[in-house]
Amino acid sequence: MNSLENYITKINESTISAFARSYNVLDYSHKLREILSSLLPENDFSNSTKLELHNTINYILTKRYKGESGLKAKLVAMFVKENVTAAFEIRVNNSRIDFLTINGDTKSYEIKSGIDNLDKLAKQVSDYERVFEYNYIVIDEKHLLAAKKIIPEHYGIYVLEKEKLVKKKEAEQNCCLKPEMQLQLFTKKELGQQFKGVETTVAKIAKQFTATEINESFKTMLKKRYEKRWAFLKQNMSEILPIDYQFFFHHNIQPKVIYGA
Numbered sequence: 001m002n003s004l005e006n007y008i009t010k011i012n013e014s015t016i017s018a019f020a021r022s023y024n025v026l027d028y029s030h031k032l033r034e035i036l037s038s039l040l041p042e043n044d045f046s047n048s049t050k051l052e053l054h055n056t057i058n059y060i061l062t063k064r065y066k067g068e069s070g071l072k073a074k075l076v077a078m079f080v081k082e083n084v085t086a087a088f089e090i091r092v093n094n095s096r097i098d099f100l101t102i103n104g105d106t107k108s109y110e111i112k113s114g115i116d117n118l119d120k121l122a123k124q125v126s127d128y129e130r131v132f133e134y135n136y137i138v139i140d141e142k143h144l145l146a147a148k149k150i151i152p153e154h155y156g157i158y159v160l161e162k163e164k165l166v167k168k169k170e171a172e173q174n175c176c177l178k179p180e181m182q183l184q185l186f187t188k189k190e191l192g193q194q195f196k197g198v199e200t201t202v203a204k205i206a207k208q209f210t211a212t213e214i215n216e217s218f219k220t221m222l223k224k225r226y227e228k229r230w231a232f233l234k235q236n237m238s239e240i241l242p243i244d245y246q247f248f249f250h251h252n253i254q255p256k257v258i259y260g261a
Contacts, residue, residue, distance in 0.1 A: 007040065008060055015039070016064045017115060023057055025247045025258060032057065050260035058241040066114030068098060071138055073242035074165050075099050075109055080234055087226040088246045092185065095120070095127040098138075102223045107171065108132040109158075112147065114140035121150050129154070130178040131185065133215075134171040144168070179214040180206050190221050228252075 008016075022035045032053040033045045039060070045053060062070060072088065079086050084103040089096055099109040108128045112118060121137070128135050129152060136156040139147055144159055151157075156171030183191070183202040191200040194217040198208055205214070232252040233245060239255040240248050248255065 004040075004043075004056070004059070005063065008064055011039070011064065013064075013066065013115075016060070017067065020061055020065045020067055020069070023061070023243075025054075025244050029053060054241055054244075054259050058243050061243050066140065068111045068113045068116070069243045069246070071111045071113055071160060071165070072099060073245055074160075075138065076233070076242075076245050078165065080237060085223045085227045085230050087222070087230065088249055090185070092131050093127040093181065095124045097124075097128055097132075100132070100222070102219055102226070104219075105134060105173075106132040106219055106222065107134040107136065109136045109138050112137060112139040112143050114142065114160075116140075116143075118143060118146055118150060121147065125151050125155060129174045129176045130181045133173055133177070135174065136171050138165065177211060177215060179209075179211045182214055182218040185218070186221055190225070194221055
């Protein structure tokens with residue numbers, strides 16, 4: 001890969017970002033060859049297998065792309081051997097948290113990559129601190145000073161420095177949990193499972209149960225909802241390319257079906 005690495009270092013960031021947007025893990029081989037050939041016109045991919053095409057794309061994106069997929073892959077690597085259940089992309093109010101872990105407590109991780117801006121960060125952190133016990137931002141180092149002016153004092157911080165996630169600040173447990181907002185993240189079926197024998201409306205449950213009881217049920221629900229998906233990702237990590245972790249978490253398809261032999 002040395003010659004490839006030398007070549008891709010000369011490609012500008014906007015071209016790499018466009019390349020990342022054109023990639024779809026479900027694409028057939030001819031489409032993968034097409035997007036690779038458009039980026040690397042001097043290379044011949046006609047005899048490459050589907051797995052080789054995916055490997056080449058993964059190599060390029062992990063080396064050069066500054067989007068959130070690389071940071072998500074680093075979070076997965078950080079927690080895959082820990083005794084936690086983790087999940088991607090959970091809607092909270094009008095926001096969507098990038099990554100979450102559950103193990104006795106809930107921890108959220110909002111990503112701001114090198115190609116992101118901080119325009120929505122104030123709204124996002126306000127939503128997450130009402131639902132999760134501990135909260136972090138995971139950011140490119142260029143955002144550090146600006147992000148510190150936006151996030152609450154109890155937020156923790158991870159910064160991407162020289163391709164490694166470095167914890168700059170430990171999160172403190174927040175005291176802003178809103179039981180009604182947690183209950184809104186349940187499906188109707190999940191409310192029935194967690195609050196049996198009670199009229200399963202948010203208003204009724206919020207009146208009949210304490211904030212502590214609702215928070216405990218919230219954690220139980222999240223773990224039950226996501227533990228099988230996370231277990232599948234962990235069990236198949238050696239066969240899944242880092243940029244595709246989120247896809248396989250959501251779909252639980254055997255990697256060989258997607259990548260070929």
